[in-house]
Amino acid sequence: MTTRRRAVKKARKAAKRSTSTKKAAPSRRMSPKAALSTATSARKTVKQRVAAMAEVPMEVSQNDEGLQSLLDVLRNQEEPVKVRLAALQALQAANFSVSSFGSFRGEYFAALRKVALDPDPELRQRVLGVLARDKDGFAQKKLLEGLQHPEKALVPPEKALQLLSYDAHAEAYSIARDVVSKSTDEPAKRQALRLLASDSTAAPIFEKVLRDKEEFAQNRQISASALQSLKPKRLQVHAREMLLDDSEYDDIQATSLTALAQFGDDDAVAKDEALLNSVDRLSSKASPTIKRRARRFLSKHRR
Amino acid sequence: MQNVAIAMQNVSTANPQSEEQFAALVDAGAADPDLCEQLTDLLREDHPCYDQRGTATTVRMRGWVLLALARTGVSNTGLIFVLEELDTGADAYLVAAAARALRSYPNPTPELAPFVMRALTNIRYRDEPVSFEGYGEYADSSAGTSPVCELLATLAWLGPHARGVVPEMESLRAEGELSKKRLIDLERALQAIRARDQNGKTDACCTVPGGLRNTFSWAFGSRRDSGPIGSTLFEDQEGELITFREFFGGQPSIVVFFYTRCDNPLKCSLTITKLAQIQTLLEAQGLYDQIQTAAITYDPAFDLSERIRGYGRNRGLRMNPRHRMLRATDGIEALRRHFNLGVNFIESLVNRHRIEVYILDAEGRIAASFERIHWDEQQVVNRTIEVLKEKREETTIEVSADGPVRKPALPIFGTLASLGIAFFPKCPVCWAAYLSVFGIAGLNQIPYSPWLRPLLAAVMLINLVSVWFRGRSTGRMSAFYLVSAGAVAIVVSKVFLGWENAAVWGVALTFAGSLLSALSSWRSRNSARSQGIVGAVSE
Numbered sequence: 001m002t003t004r005r006r007a008v009k010k011a012r013k014a015a016k017r018s019t020s021t022k023k024a025a026p027s028r029r030m031s032p033k034a035a036l037s038t039a040t041s042a043r044k045t046v047k048q049r050v051a052a053m054a055e056v057p058m059e060v061s062q063n064d065e066g067l068q069s070l071l072d073v074l075r076n077q078e079e080p081v082k083v084r085l086a087a088l089q090a091l092q093a094a095n096f097s098v099s100s101f102g103s104f105r106g107e108y109f110a111a112l113r114k115v116a117l118d119p120d121p122e123l124r125q126r127v128l129g130v131l132a133r134d135k136d137g138f139a140q141k142k143l144l145e146g147l148q149h150p151e152k153a154l155v156p157p158e159k160a161l162q163l164l165s166y167d168a169h170a171e172a173y174s175i176a177r178d179v180v181s182k183s184t185d186e187p188a189k190r191q192a193l194r195l196l197a198s199d200s201t202a203a204p205i206f207e208k209v210l211r212d213k214e215e216f217a218q219n220r221q222i223s224a225s226a227l228q229s230l231k232p233k234r235l236q237v238h239a240r241e242m243l244l245d246d247s248e249y250d251d252i253q254a255t256s257l258t259a260l261a262q263f264g265d266d267d268a269v270a271k272d273e274a275l276l277n278s279v280d281r282l283s284s285k286a287s288p289t290i291k292r293r294a295r296r297f298l299s300k301h302r303r
Numbered sequence: 304m305q306n307v308a309i310a311m312q313n314v315s316t317a318n319p320q321s322e323e324q325f326a327a328l329v330d331a332g333a334a335d336p337d338l339c340e341q342l343t344d345l346l347r348e349d350h351p352c353y354d355q356r357g358t359a360t361t362v363r364m365r366g367w368v369l370l371a372l373a374r375t376g377v378s379n380t381g382l383i384f385v386l387e388e389l390d391t392g393a394d395a396y397l398v399a400a401a402a403r404a405l406r407s408y409p410n411p412t413p414e415l416a417p418f419v420m421r422a423l424t425n426i427r428y429r430d431e432p433v434s435f436e437g438y439g440e441y442a443d444s445s446a447g448t449s450p451v452c453e454l455l456a457t458l459a460w461l462g463p464h465a466r467g468v469v470p471e472m473e474s475l476r477a478e479g480e481l482s483k484k485r486l487i488d489l490e491r492a493l494q495a496i497r498a499r500d501q502n503g504k505t506d507a508c509c510t511v512p513g514g515l516r517n518t519f520s521w522a523f524g525s526r527r528d529s530g531p532i533g534s535t536l537f538e539d540q541e542g543e544l545i546t547f548r549e550f551f552g553g554q555p556s557i558v559v560f561f562y563t564r565c566d567n568p569l570k571c572s573l574t575i576t577k578l579a580q581i582q583t584l585l586e587a588q589g590l591y592d593q594i595q596t597a598a599i600t601y602d603p604a605f606d607l608s609e610r611i612r613g614y615g616r617n618r619g620l621r622m623n624p625r626h627r628m629l630r631a632t633d634g635i636e637a638l639r640r641h642f643n644l645g646v647n648f649i650e651s652l653v654n655r656h657r658i659e660v661y662i663l664d665a666e667g668r669i670a671a672s673f674e675r676i677h678w679d680e681q682q683v684v685n686r687t688i689e690v691l692k693e694k695r696e697e698t699t700i701e702v703s704a705d706g707p708v709r710k711p712a713l714p715i716f717g718t719l720a721s722l723g724i725a726f727f728p729k730c731p732v733c734w735a736a737y738l739s740v741f742g743i744a745g746l747n748q749i750p751y752s753p754w755l756r757p758l759l760a761a762v763m764l765i766n767l768v769s770v771w772f773r774g775r776s777t778g779r780m781s782a783f784y785l786v787s788a789g790a791v792a793i794v795v796s797k798v799f800l801g802w803e804n805a806a807v808w809g810v811a812l813t814f815a816g817s818l819l820s821a822l823s824s825w826r827s828r829n830s831a832r833s834q835g836i837v838g839a840v841s842e
Contacts, residue, residue: 064482064483098428099428099480100480102427102428102430102480103430103480103481103482103485104482105428105429105430105431106430106431106432106445106449106482107432107445107482109431109432110431110432110442110443110444110445113441113442113443114443114444135566137359137362137363137396137441138441138443140359141359141439141441167566168564168566168652169357169358169359169564169566169652169654170357170358170359171357171358171359171360171649173649173650173652198564198605199650199652200602200604200605200651200652201604201650201651230605232607
């Protein structure tokens with residue numbers, strides 16, 4: 001009985017605490033209207049405006065004037081970049097609510113296309129990212145132009161390639177192939193390889209990079225992963241050969257082991273004495289990471 | 304202008320053009336009303352001008368052609384392309400251009416309204432600003448037009464013809480998801496619809512306007528032989544290899560085309576989902592084991608067996624030896640030629656394709672197709688059941704190196720019947736006199752057979768009817784006229800005294816007509832085979 005009374009008392013106290021917390025909340029948080037007013041006011045500090053932007057999205061999706069004032073902030077080159085970036089983030093959050101934001105989408109995208117050419121590189125890159133994720137033809141055209149004519153580039157080549165890779169239909173394969181074969185810009189080359197992972201004609205490029213010991217390990221690993229997607233049987237062949245090659249690097253052999261263990265033909269592997277002997281050697285003499293993988297591989301095939 | 308016409312005919316990759324040159328050519332074509340059909344031809348997905356162009360480029364080019372048609376006026380031939388874009392389009396620019404083009408069609412009808420409404424429903428969440436000012440321009444201001452704006456203007460243009468979609472427009476208004484500007488456009492459209500013809504009838508929904516061809520059928524004897532692709536090798540969703548002949552020979556099949564990287568949810572994804580629905584309908588009617596289904600990928604280089612299996616499974620497709628997803632191991636080119644696929648590529652990636660469903664007969668020949676506009680699952684099943692029930696005995700078939708060929712037996716038989724009836728002896732005495740001529744061969748032993756005359760007359764009549772049918776299918780009636788004249792001459796020679804000599808003319812005319820009929824039918828089949836299209840008949 002005593003226990004029950006104590007429990008009731010505890011529950012009442014807890015309820016009181018939660019009510020008092022709820023009451024206190026509005027005093028700490030800004031109302032959406034006040035937040036919008038603060039966020040768009042040039043008289044407030046940058047810090048205040050950026051903080052207010054976090055409260056804005058719901059308000060924007062429900063009123064036309066709110067959206068207009070946020071779009072004005074985003075477009076206005078006189079505004080601090082931090083505030084404009086926060087406005088972009090608020091608009092992105094509002095756009096997430098498709099049904100309520102749908103009617104503003106036209107204005108939003110028109111504004112984004114304008115800001116994509118903004119002098120500020122960070123803002124430009126963020127806006128192009130938003131447009132590229134939406135497979136926007138305007139953004140794709142600008143990014144391709146930048147890759148073909150570097151003087152017109154709005155973002156660095158590796159970023160342009162990354163943004164173009166969001167859409168398999170973006171006409172970027174031939175440019176990416178050029179970057180892989182000719183460019184000395186390593187980050188651009190890496191992104192080009194990632195982009196080509198969806199190009200079904202690029203398998204020979206990946207086979208070449210994968211087997212080239214002069215290539216960076218990361219490029220070779222990207223190639224292994226792309227080959228698994230495009231020509232999985234070819235990857236199995238290369239993985240086996242790389243495991244048999246004593247002069248091959250440890251990390252690439254580890255990748256090869258994973259490829260054979262996860263996607264290989266278990267029956268064929270179990271009968272492949274040469275391969276199992278090679279992995280056996282790895283399990284005793286290689287680096288700790290590859291040792292572990294080699295032992296796991298051998299235990300799978302009962303050695 | 305003649306130069307423009309020639310240039311438009313030569314648009315191809317053999318004569319590669321920049322986008323700007325293409326746009327200038329389209330503009331020049333739009334200035335000449337006589338080139339409307341050539342402009343429309345540029346909208347074919349498989350047109351060489353789109354070969355090796357990217358998707359975005361293809362969108363810009365097709366959009367510009369649609370806008371040119373909006374200036375010259377959309378013809379009946381062009382209407383299907385405009386409606387296709389409204390029915391399945393997911394690109395804001397193309398849908399807006401199609402909506403604008405439709406307003407130049409000279410005969411607004413109630414059947415057009417559901418297409419516009421469907422486009423409105425599909426595109427309303429992608430209502431981006433578009434610019435029609437110059438080729439390849441993108442709008443960076445919302446002051447101009449947009450797909451929803453264009454579609455609402457088109458509904459207003461349809462006026463009372465759009466009465467059938469008023470309830471949908473009203474619910475769109477009630478949802479409150481349109482911007483203020485678009486709400487004003489919507490009100491304007493509603494006013495235009497209600498302003499005139501208050502007593503208009505409720506409009507038909509979801510039918511294709513009369514005269515439009517999106518469904519085609521081929522009669523049993525006129526189907527293109529599947530021999531040339533019989534040995535095409537496919538890999539199915541399990542990695543099993545099978546040739547075209549092995550899979551499609553033996554039972555009628557329903558075939559759809561798709562590719563897993565298609566980003567238009569109203570095309571490939573929906574097609575496979577509908578194919579799964581077809582399987583359900585077949586099962587319900589006890590035909591699941593008698594009619595096969597197949598989904599063939601346009602992109603066999605990327606769509607490996609594992610990938611297509613997952614794609615089909617995620618859309619409810621059942622797969623087994625009679626129902627498969629297939630990828631051609633040697634590429635899509637042979638299939639593309641055989642089916643006349645409405646698709647184009649940049650390298651191996653599809654840049655644009657139409658919706659297409661084929662019904663193959665038990666010999667793997669195309670019996671029917673449904674193209675561009677969304678198809679109804681039950682309609683496809685019903686048509687396949689007709690193919691299943693076809694009585695093959697109706698046609699005499701012989702197999703040659705090129706495949707089944709119809710024998711030209713009837714014309715010769717008919718001519719012989721005419722000959723028989725023309726010179727048939729009137730009485731036993733004449734019979735004896737006739738046979739005495741051949742007495743040397745011992746034919747005089749044959750008894751007089753008066754029953755032979757009506758039999759020969761019946762055969763002559765059958766020959767006449769058959770020549771008429773053949774004339775109708777080839778579009779050449781001269782043979783029928785000759786055979787008819789021959790028949791009349793023979794009848795006259797038998798009925799009227801003193802006209803016996805007409806029988807000779809009758810036989811000659813019948814023979815000439817029958818020969819001409821057989822020849823024109825043979826020629827027609829050969830030319831259709833070489834063009835790849837055999838006697839398409841609108842259903």
